Amino acid sequence: MSTMTTRADLKRFLDELKIQFLENPATVPVESIISDKIDHVLQEFWADREPPRSYGLFAIGGYGRGAVHPQSDIDLLFFFKDGIDEEAIKRILHPLWDLQFKVGHQIRHADDFKEFDETHMESYTAFLDCRFLMGDPAVAQEFEYEILRGMIRSNRDRFLRALVEMKSHRYKEFGETIFQLEPDLKDAPGGLRDVHWSGWVRKALEFTSGCLPDGALGLHLCIRNFLHFHSGRNFNVLSFEFQEQIAQKLGYKDSERGEAAENLMRDYFLKAGEVARQASLWEEAVIGSPSRVSIPSDFSDPFDMIKAFAEAHRKKARLDSATLAAIRQRVVSSDGLLANHPKAGCLILEMMKDRKGIYDTLLAMHDVGLLGKVFPDFEEIRCRVIRDFFHKYTVDEHSLIAIRNIEQLPVSHHFSAILNELEYPELLLLSLLFHDIGKSHRHDEGNHVHPSTEGVRVILDRLEIPPEQAEKVVFVVQNHLEMSKIILRRDFSDEHVIQQFADMVATPDNLRMLCLLTYADMKAVNNEVVTPWKEDLLWQLYVETYNRLTLGLADDQYTQQQELESDIQAITNLLPKGTPSQQIRDFLDGFPRQYLRTTAKKQIADHFLLSRKLADRPMVMHIAKNGAVYDLLVMTADRPGLFSKMTGVLSFFGMNIIRAQAFSNRHGTIFDLISFEDPDSSFQKNPSEVDHFAQIFNDVIGGRVQLDALLDRKFKSVVFKPKKGLSVPTTIHFDNDFSKRCTIMEIVTQDAFGLLYRMASVISGHGCNIEVALITTEGHRAIDVFYITREGKKLSQDEESQVEADLNRALAPVV
Numbered sequence: 001m002s003t004m005t006t007r008a009d010l011k012r013f014l015d016e017l018k019i020q021f022l023e024n025p026a027t028v029p030v031e032s033i034i035s036d037k038i039d040h041v042l043q044e045f046w047a048d049r050e051p052p053r054s055y056g057l058f059a060i061g062g063y064g065r066g067a068v069h070p071q072s073d074i075d076l077l078f079f080f081k082d083g084i085d086e087e088a089i090k091r092i093l094h095p096l097w098d099l100q101f102k103v104g105h106q107i108r109h110a111d112d113f114k115e116f117d118e119t120h121m122e123s124y125t126a127f128l129d130c131r132f133l134m135g136d137p138a139v140a141q142e143f144e145y146e147i148l149r150g151m152i153r154s155n156r157d158r159f160l161r162a163l164v165e166m167k168s169h170r171y172k173e174f175g176e177t178i179f180q181l182e183p184d185l186k187d188a189p190g191g192l193r194d195v196h197w198s199g200w201v202r203k204a205l206e207f208t209s210g211c212l213p214d215g216a217l218g219l220h221l222c223i224r225n226f227l228h229f230h231s232g233r234n235f236n237v238l239s240f241e242f243q244e245q246i247a248q249k250l251g252y253k254d255s256e257r258g259e260a261a262e263n264l265m266r267d268y269f270l271k272a273g274e275v276a277r278q279a280s281l282w283e284e285a286v287i288g289s290p291s292r293v294s295i296p297s298d299f300s301d302p303f304d305m306i307k308a309f310a311e312a313h314r315k316k317a318r319l320d321s322a323t324l325a326a327i328r329q330r331v332v333s334s335d336g337l338l339a340n341h342p343k344a345g346c347l348i349l350e351m352m353k354d355r356k357g358i359y360d361t362l363l364a365m366h367d368v369g370l371l372g373k374v375f376p377d378f379e380e381i382r383c384r385v386i387r388d389f390f391h392k393y394t395v396d397e398h399s400l401i402a403i404r405n406i407e408q409l410p411v412s413h414h415f416s417a418i419l420n421e422l423e424y425p426e427l428l429l430l431s432l433l434f435h436d437i438g439k440s441h442r443h444d445e446g447n448h449v450h451p452s453t454e455g456v457r458v459i460l461d462r463l464e465i466p467p468e469q470a471e472k473v474v475f476v477v478q479n480h481l482e483m484s485k486i487i488l489r490r491d492f493s494d495e496h497v498i499q500q501f502a503d504m505v506a507t508p509d510n511l512r513m514l515c516l517l518t519y520a521d522m523k524a525v526n527n528e529v530v531t532p533w534k535e536d537l538l539w540q541l542y543v544e545t546y547n548r549l550t551l552g553l554a555d556d557q558y559t560q561q562q563e564l565e566s567d568i569q570a571i572t573n574l575l576p577k578g579t580p581s582q583q584i585r586d587f588l589d590g591f592p593r594q595y596l597r598t599t600a601k602k603q604i605a606d607h608f609l610l611s612r613k614l615a616d617r618p619m620v621m622h623i624a625k626n627g628a629v630y631d632l633l634v635m636t637a638d639r640p641g642l643f644s645k646m647t648g649v650l651s652f653f654g655m656n657i658i659r660a661q662a663f664s665n666r667h668g669t670i671f672d673l674i675s676f677e678d679p680d681s682s683f684q685k686n687p688s689e690v691d692h693f694a695q696i697f698n699d700v701i702g703g704r705v706q707l708d709a710l711l712d713r714k715f716k717s718v719v720f721k722p723k724k725g726l727s728v729p730t731t732i733h734f735d736n737d738f739s740k741r742c743t744i745m746e747i748v749t750q751d752a753f754g755l756l757y758r759m760a761s762v763i764s765g766h767g768c769n770i771e772v773a774l775i776t777t778e779g780h781r782a783i784d785v786f787y788i789t790r791e792g793k794k795l796s797q798d799e800e801s802q803v804e805a806d807l808n809r810a811l812a813p814v815v
Helices: 007-023 030-046 086-098 118-128 137-154 156-173 192-204 218-231 240-249 260-287 303-314 321-332 342-352 358-367 370-374 395-407 414-421 425-434 449-463 467-478 482-489 495-505 508-523 532-551 561-572 581-588 593-598 601-615 642-652 688-701 707-715 755-765 797-811
Strands: 055-059 074-080 103-109 131-135 619-626 629-636 656-664 670-677 731-735 743-750 769-778 781-789
Touching (some): 007 030, 007 218, 030 086, 030 131, 055 086, 055 137, 074 086, 074 118, 118 137, 118 156, 118 192, 131 137, 137 156, 156 260, 192 218, 192 260, 218 240, 218 260, 240 260, 303 321, 303 342, 303 370, 342 358, 342 449, 358 370, 358 395, 395 508, 414 508, 414 532, 425 449, 425 467, 482 495, 482 532, 482 781, 495 532, 508 532, 561 601, 601 619, 601 629, 642 688, 642 707, 642 755, 688 707, 731 797, 743 797, 755 769, 755 781, 755 797
Parallel strands (some): 074 103
Antiparallel strands (some): 055 131, 619 629, 629 670, 731 743, 743 781, 769 781
């Protein structure tokens, strides 16, 4: 009698397999080896026992395909044609559980397949990949080819429609693109699930051909095995951390095109594209291709390839697979005939005038390689990965998604009005296509603008774009980061900032182009970047600058007595009847001009009423919700260290601070106003948490609770431990020219829990006041800008050096 497999045996088996795999990851068939091992273990359970009649045990899902990865579940189907035998089930499951296998099992009777139920699609698809293990071979044959296939055959249309819906839902979860910088190897478009899905369609249609060629999935399978071995769980996301490790193991090297990990990802995306294309073809086999255009041509004239796409775009259709195959073949031999050719550029610009469907058209041209033949600089960013924990897509896909953002701009959106006013809207799309071509090769971080600008100058010259139009494209590419910098890193309520920006853009049409490009570019970074708050800031900057360009400085003064009096009257109307106007004047006396210009009259009225409470208490705190953002206002007559304490308490409660400002009137009332987001919706889900926040805040300000001790518990918590990944070196820059009154200090560093509190503590420790703070986080990188003064003046060079030295010490990573 043979010895049964033990847990120790299985551990030794997996440990040895891991060693073999890591020594030669490209050649060890891990999935089939594990599947064979499980087959052997199951056979041990039965030994020479006679299985029940009318019973079949099947491997299903990944196990059925003979592709079990190191941490995958073992999926089993217990099928009974007659009565269900509980003992037969226990004889398999109990030993598997004892061996600590992760088992997903289903028990089915023949009667379960008499009616088709769309809610069981996940089970049906797993059954399609079944593989008979033990039991009655005749029953197994009947189940697989008569019962299961018979049910699907009788309900084929419903089954196929449900399959298409499953794929559509899955694609939407991943933004309809394969080009995720941290892709899910299993479920993302172009991942292994697309291969499984194609197989289910093929089996439902009872086709025997159409499989991917051998080796097409080698990279996918190899990477997934690595993820399972190294994470010790069923983890399928190719994160930045694992990209570096896998690239090294697979022999990738740094090159001019990028780091080793970036080159690995480029290869992955090319393979994922093949997988997604096959799934798309099978989807066409299901839903048909009523909106397909066939162009019978050998495309001996290469410009006919562009005309074919133009024809499909005009008809709001796509080229059929035969035409695409012919173009793909012709593209290979087209050499440089199309490269930046004026005729080719003219054809594409003409297409861009009709924005509906332009993303799909350009994506299809890019997929067959034609777009890169026309614009070689764009081909250079194909599958280009910038691993910054902020961008979600490859550079080429990011650029195309930015174009899609303009295409899909709702008619009711206020940016649509700007788009309709553009003289040449097609130039905006061309600018978006080229705005990041400077990322084609390795470059200094954040320094892609110059090579992008120089590259686009050459392209436009060769395309023979008229000079006045070319200047617009060059301008927006050269300045495509400026508006986002201003709304996130500058206090643009300061008229000096607006004037400088207006001088730079020079014309309303330049402003329109730049605003729309900024919106589309930011929105294409990832799904979370353009919050309603940031979108509103961009709109405010556009309006302020447009008014400056069109009305002139003299018409935008807020210091005229008549206009000031009308504001005071508007505020008075919102206050209790009988409130003297002089009290409003006293309250506003000495406030900065931007407070009056940018704060809603209702909010000013609320602030006035709160300030009156200072007559009988030393401090007033108030929290108000403004859309998706909360405002924390603190009024007091004294504020040493107040800002750092405010930020510390907000950090303790897990809030994201996005903006802060401080100001005072001539009567000594000091305002600290911090805008923050509640990412976990703690205040909304639990309103009593607001009272808890107020209590903790008052205790910290009153000295009854030590903030350092409060935060220390979270600093040491594993929950707030910094994640592994790319490190961000700390850089500190001072600017004494941009603001007339303040020194601007910009800090770029690694994001971490309590970061703003540490910064603010150092700044206040040097006797500096934080007048405005602008807080931005891009992935793991924090970009924080402070407008600071000391004794009402800008900092001297020595004071800057002292602050910088202490900040570097405070922000140094803990070893």
